[in-house]
Amino acid sequence: MPAPRNSSSNQARFGLARVLSKLGVCSRSQAERAVREGRVSVDGRVVLDPERPADPERQRIFLDGEAVSAAKRVYIAINKPRGVVVSAADEQGRDTVYELLAASGLPWLGPVGRLDKASEGLLLLSNDSVWAAHLTDPRFHVDKTYHVQIDTIPDQLLLDRMIQGIADKNETLAAKRVALLRSGEKNAWLEVVLDEGRNRHIRRLLEAQGIGVLRLIRVAIGNLALGNLTKGQWRHLSEEEVAALQTH
Template structure:
């Protein structure tokens, strides 16, 4: 019998676990296969078993799904790590920074590419993560970028005007010269939307190469003095401060 228009949506059990932020979908499927997950007091071993979130009691290892504590943290991502749980090419991932910490499953909130550094958020709260990464309503992101040129005022203004590249409009919300040497300079670039490798692509369009790229802030949340490769939990006030721009 089909569902009516007023019926709440049913989703596969593995998807529900992963969307709750408890684990990845692959992990969820394994937990289910191992008999660690119960629905309404009954062990379910089918990861596609349909459930209605909020209508059925889901437990993992005897603990109710909604009892899992929420955790939010920031990492000062080092250069050379990929932002993924596992890499098919065997490269080191950001999760190496959490080795031995005994943390629950946490997903990255947004991404930094392998060559980029700085502030990267993690949480097990998908709804909060979605607000922070929302391309229209999410907070601004601030970067310090070392470049192989010394852009003048005209070049900085061009970054704000932006360019069409790969079918996308790439532009900076703000671009400021922080300091310069004989052959290179540090810029502060603020983005109000997230596109793949946006800063590198934007600068490349003006024949400016990136030497280092460091994210220093997301909205009002700053990296501060957190050492490279280290992490810390966010305070309740910091969690509430996002996704404010």
């Protein structure tokens, strides 16, 4: 079970930047930058230290002259297209997932986990940092299911090796479950389930065995499936879906 939401007595122990992030106003890094730029005041005084303790229940916090209060919690699922990066801005000018939300009127949302540029499929975004931290905490082992097209026809030995794990760059990479979905003459589709998420986990697990990934689609997180959500489209999660993911 996830930790309960922080009371004011707990939040008082948090630095100003973290408080802003937990309120769902912006990301932690955005909050740190805003504080250092002198855009945040507490009880009428500008604060320049992002780590200075703050208590939103007892103190008046302003960002860019606007009073800060807890934002309405928003949880969305989006079908990230291939070639789109999960970043608010990209130095190389690549398309970002936030451009898909530009006209939505949504508040600031942070990604719950990542999908690399070449990967596609189910991505969650929320301004509830406690909920997001639970889903991405490796201690809770929330399953993530992927459909992966590879450039070869696998045998059972390959599937077994993926579950047993391989060593790569001082890390052990393994899948929780692997199954063959279908195969053609030169390539095949696998269903791969992870209960942890290391950087480029599946790609590295296969590349270490000389196998290339042609497509990688995340189709489920926990019991939440991508379903018929089309590429580039998003939807709000229901209260039941939010609660079900939190209980993993």
